[in-house]
Amino acid sequence: xxxxxxxxxxxxxxxxxxxxxxxxxxxxxxxxxxxxxxxxxxxxxxxxxxxxxxxxxxxxxxxxxxxxxxxxxxxxxxxxxxxxxxxxxxxxxxxxxxxxxxxxxxxxxxxxxx
Amino acid sequence: xxxxxxxxxxxxxxxxxxxxxxxxxxxxxxxxxxxxxxxxxxxxxxxxxxxxxxxxxxxxxxxxxxxxxxxxxxxxxxxxxxxxxxxxxxxxxxxxxxxxxxxxxxxxxxxxxxx
Numbered sequence: 001x002x003x004x005x006x007x008x009x010x011x012x013x014x015x016x017x018x019x020x021x022x023x024x025x026x027x028x029x030x031x032x033x034x035x036x037x038x039x040x041x042x043x044x045x046x047x048x049x050x051x052x053x054x055x056x057x058x059x060x061x062x063x064x065x066x067x068x069x070x071x072x073x074x075x076x077x078x079x080x081x082x083x084x085x086x087x088x089x090x091x092x093x094x095x096x097x098x099x100x101x102x103x104x105x106x107x108x109x110x111x112x113x114x
Numbered sequence: 115x116x117x118x119x120x121x122x123x124x125x126x127x128x129x130x131x132x133x134x135x136x137x138x139x140x141x142x143x144x145x146x147x148x149x150x151x152x153x154x155x156x157x158x159x160x161x162x163x164x165x166x167x168x169x170x171x172x173x174x175x176x177x178x179x180x181x182x183x184x185x186x187x188x189x190x191x192x193x194x195x196x197x198x199x200x201x202x203x204x205x206x207x208x209x210x211x212x213x214x215x216x217x218x219x220x221x222x223x224x225x226x227x228x229x
Binding site (some may be wrong): 031033040041042043045048050055056090101102103104105106107108 | 146148150156157158159160163202204206215216217219220221222224
């Protein structure tokens with residue numbers, strides 16, 4: 001299995017909703033990442049988990065809450081989002097707890113906040 | 115500060131034309147370099163990567179890239195493009211070594227191939 005699986009593929013939520021994005025990989029990678037990508041822009045790093053511990057939080061608003069229940073799963077909990085949070089949310093993983101070998105990206109969740 | 119620059123915002127080519135997309139990086143120390151492709155509506159896929167050794171790296175789908183340390187460059191090339199190569203191309207870099215989590219992307223180059 002050489003994939004990163006993200007669910008759901010599409011999500012529409014209101015500004016008062018609570019929802020979660022899920023990410024799963026079974027490649028034995030020990031680092032997992034959340035990226036946000038706006039249209040026609042490069043991905044922007046949000047969070048890094050290394051060996052199930054939060055290593056990097058790139059000053060992301062608290063309405064985004066990451067969780068890493070185990071080495072294969074990564075969640076992103078969403079609450080009280082704003083319309084400007086609408087974007088493609090990408091999960092990625094890498095070997096050895098670092099980015100040396102490049103990332104494997106999931107297909108993303110396209111989020112629309114209404 | 116670490117940065118990756120891609121010179122071309124949008125490149126338009128006819129099928130069978132040769133392609134070269136520019137990428138320059140600004141990093142202290144040893145770097146690892148990558149090219150990713152994102153087809154319309156799809157996720158990022160790794161085209162090729164450079165860590166060390168032969169500076170000419172061959173990737174998937176007939177792409178190659180050359181690492182020129184003196185120029186801080188890692189340009190992507192393909193001798194003959196196809197319509198199916200229409201996509202967004204991102205150059206990316208990270209510092210070598212354990213604990214290097216930050217993969218820095220360039221702004222991307224949109225490639226449009228005209229049949």
